[in-house]
Every structure is written in C-alpha cells, then in structure tokens.
Amino acid sequence: MTQIAEFEELRPLLFGIAYRILGSVSEAEDAVQESWLRLASSPTQPRSTKAFLSTVVTRISIDVLRSARIRREEYIGPWFPEPLLTDPYKDPERSAELAESLSMAALLLLERLTPLERAAFVLREVFGFDFAEVASTVGRSEAACRQLVVRARRHMDDGRPRFEADRKERDQLAARFFDALREGDVEGVRQLLATDVQLAGDSGGKAPRWGKGIIGADRVARVLIAAFPWFVRIGGTLEPHEVNGQPGAVTRDRDGKVFNTFALDVLDGRIQTIRSVINPDKLGHVGPVADAWAVIREVNQTRRLQLGRGN
Template identity: 75%
Template sequence: MSKVEEFEELRPLLFSIAYRILGSVGEAEDAVQETWLRFDGSSTRPASAKAFLSAAVTRISIDVLRSARVRREEYVGPWFPEPLLSDPYQDPAQAVELADSVSMAALLLERLSPLERAVFVLREVFAFEFGEVAAAVGRSEAACRQLLVRARRHMEAGRPRFEADRQERHELATRFFDALKSGDVDGLRDLLAADVQLVGDGGGKAPQLAKAVMGAQNVARVLGTVYPLMSRIDVTFEPHEVNGQPGAIFRDRDGKVLHTLALDVLDGQIQTIRTVINPDKLGHLGPVADAWAVDREVKQARRRMN
C-alpha cells in the first residue's frame, strides 16, 4: 500500500481526533493536512502508519489548541465549537461513545488542559493503549494515567452524559421542532427543563442574544415569538443531527445557512439549546446567509404585525 493510500484510509480517524481536541472543523482539517506533509516528508517508513499519524495529528492539535485558547479569551460572547453534522470516523461498536464525545457539552469543557483533552480523546474515545497515548503526547505512561484520571474527573463533574436512547431523543426533538414551527409556546415549555438555557454564538459577527435566556417560560416565549417572524420572511429549518445530538440547520429564503441549533437532552427534557450563527463557523456547511439582513427583515416583520 502506498503512503497516499495508507493516509487516506486513516484520514477519518485523524480528523476525528483533531476535531475532538480542537472543536474546529477548519483547524482540524489544517492539522490533518500538516500531518500528511510530515508523513510524506519522512525519509523512513514507520512500522505503524496509524501510530505515526495519530501521534503527529495529536501533537499538532495540542500546539494549535494552546494558541487558540489565547484567542478564545478575547472572543466576543460565548465560544462554541464549529458545528459538525457527521463524524467521518464510523465504528458501530463505539457509536454512543463517539456521539457523546463530540457533543457541544463535551467539547466546551475548557477546564481540561490540552494534554488532558488529548489523553482523554485517545484513550477514552478511541481506546488507544497507554503506550500509544504516551508516545503521542510525549509523556510517560504513568503521567498519562494521571492525566486521564484528572480528565475523567473534570468530565464527570462538568457535564451530564446524555443517556437517553437515540429514539427517545429523536421523538423529543420532533415534538420540539413541531412546536417551534407552529409557534406553540405552551408546547415548547412542556419540553424544556425548568432551568433550561438558550445560548448563542455570534462572535460579534452576527446578531445574537445579548445574554443567555434562562428558564422554561422565558425560553419558550422567545422561541415561540421569534420563529414565526422568521418564517414570515421564508426562513426554514431542516432537522439534522448536530455534534451527535438532535438539532437543525436554519436557512434563509435562498437556501443559505443562517445558523445551526443543537439540543442537549437529559431525563426526557431539553437542558440546553445552543445556536451557532457566527458566519466564520458555518462556511463548511455551504454558502452562508447574511444574518444582519435577515435580522433587519425580522424586525420589519415585527413592526408590521404591531
């Protein structure tokens, strides 16, 4: 097998590792490309292409994350990962773990250091042996075990595990989007946890909520008021899994991507609703809508109704 063939066979795994460390589609793709350049430029053929490439993409991703964290401290408003619609690495035996590890909640756990995140991803998500993990991150096996213990502790303390089965989540999401489409505030409220949060990521480059909306009644009222206005100007949405969780892609009248929405579901209720409207994070999904223009039209529609 040629180097190109070996690399292409492992590309889905490499992207999936990089994305889980970085939370950025673009940065993950760049890390994979840099990994190829290192692999192609190496004068010797490694005994294991998987070990070499996994280690390379992990080290590159750690370095990128360290610099990215500085930029994220200056980010305008909440920072969310770039929405991922489908994970290229498919392993039916790990379907639940893979979906859970790519959720917005998992990727937002900033308390993990870059090394802790890398060790967690390699060992807990992709089941690498500790020797492989140690080689990838440049630490001893004992150190990696300690990093994993800390990472697990943070993960368990910082987020819920989404234990609802896929069918239950799908049915709840279907009811949510039906209620959203009809502007049914009471129907929306019944699906939301009492302390639900609605949070948006515009990055200062698109209209977004001034602050998170808290509480079932407030969130239901906002959603039940805004979407009917959006539908009046031909904004549509298509339910779609986003980062392994129920969600949707919203589009303007020309079919351009306006924003994504993802639902965190736990105990039969929606706990968190996250929207990503920053145009810089949507380009990989297709042509991006002018969110400011849509916002102006929504405001005009509201004035006409009043």
C-alpha cells in the same frame, strides 16, 4: 497498500482526534492535511503509518490549541465548538459513546482541561489507545499519561451531563419541539422545555446574540416564538439534523444559505439546553452562509408590519 491509500483510510480517525482536541472543523482539517504533508515528505517510511500520523496530528492539535486559548479568552460572548453534522469516524459498536464525546456539552467540558490532558483523554478514553501509545504520541512517560487521564476523567465526570439514553425518544421530542417552533406554538414549545432550560448563542460579535444566555422555560419559549415564525414567513427553513451527535437543526434563509445551527441537550424527557451557533466564521463548512444581520432586520420589519395590521 500505497501511502496515500493508507492515509485516506486513517483520515476519519485523524480528523476525529483533531476535532475533539480543537473543537474546530477548519483547524482539525488543517491539522490532518499537515499530517499528510509531513508523512509525504518523510525521508523514511514509518514502521507504523497509524502511529506516525496519530502522533503528528495530535502534536499539531496541541500546539494549535495552546495558541487558540488566548484567542478564546478574548472571544465576544459564549464560545462553542464549530458544529459538526457528520462524524466521519464510523464505528457502529461504539456509536453512542463516540456521539457523546462529540456533544457540545462534552467538548465544552474538554475546554476545562490543559492541552495535554485533553489530548491524553481523547486518545485513551475516546479512541482506546493503550498507555504506551498515548505516551509515545504526546511525548510523556506512561506514568505521566496515566496521571493526565486520571485528572481529565475527574474533571469530565464532575461536569458530565447525562443525556437521554433512548435515541428514538430523544429524536421524537426534538421533532415535536421543531414542529412547535415552526408553527409559533408557544405553549407547545414551553411544555418540552425543562424548567431551568438555558438558551445560549455563539455569535462571536459577528451576528445577533442573546447576551450571556436566557434561562427558564417561559422566557426561552417567548424569545424563540417572538422570532422564529416570522423567520419562516420570510422564507426561512429549518432542517432537523444531528449536530455533534445530538438532536439539532440547521436553519437557512430563503436562498438556502446557512443562518445558524441548533444543538439540543435532552434529559428526563425535557430539553435542558439549546445551543445556537450563528457566528458566520463557524458555519462555512456547513454551506454558504447567510447575512444574519440582514435576516434579523427583515424578520423584525415583517413582524412590525404584520402586527401593525393586526395579523
């Protein structure tokens, strides 16, 4: 197998590692590309291409994460990972486990870890590297890596949400939710929400946002129904889509440009959390991005005109 063929075969794994460490599609893609450049420019052929590339992409990701943390501390409003619609790392036998490690909730828990803890946890707990491989990859002893993973696992277990196990039931609930949202059925939406549901959005100060979040089934239902049916009236669309391994959707303006994404956390037959990413800087990989401010202005104008006419 040629060097480039080996790289292409390993690309999904490398992206999976980098994305889970960084929470950014664009930064993960850059890390993967840099790992290829380093392989291609290496004066010697590594004994194991997988070990070489895994080490390079992990160490690049650790370095990028360290600098990114400073920017995230200054971020306006809630920070969410860039939405991932399709995980290129396919492993049917572990699909549920891998999907959970991709969820917005899991990635936000990973934000609590140090960069080394995060890398060690991802390599060991998500991708099944043995401790000798983890140690070689992150440049620490096996004993140190065991401690990193123990600490990381403790943090993750303390905050880990327990999502609905039945994927079919979960997806059916999400479909009912999005149908009610399109139709402006406030009671239909409310019935699908947990009492203490939270609605939060990541705008980065570059698009409309919901402050620090909205909590409670009544308030969340009212806020969503106050805007969404009018969004549909001006030509907006909603496409149900798995987002970060969980039920979700992509919304688009009348020209097909991406307005935002939704990701839902489902537990005990109710929606517990709704996370929206509307920051245009985080949506470019999904498709051409809409002008969110212009869309909201048109929604508000349409609502005022129609309500003023009694429609």
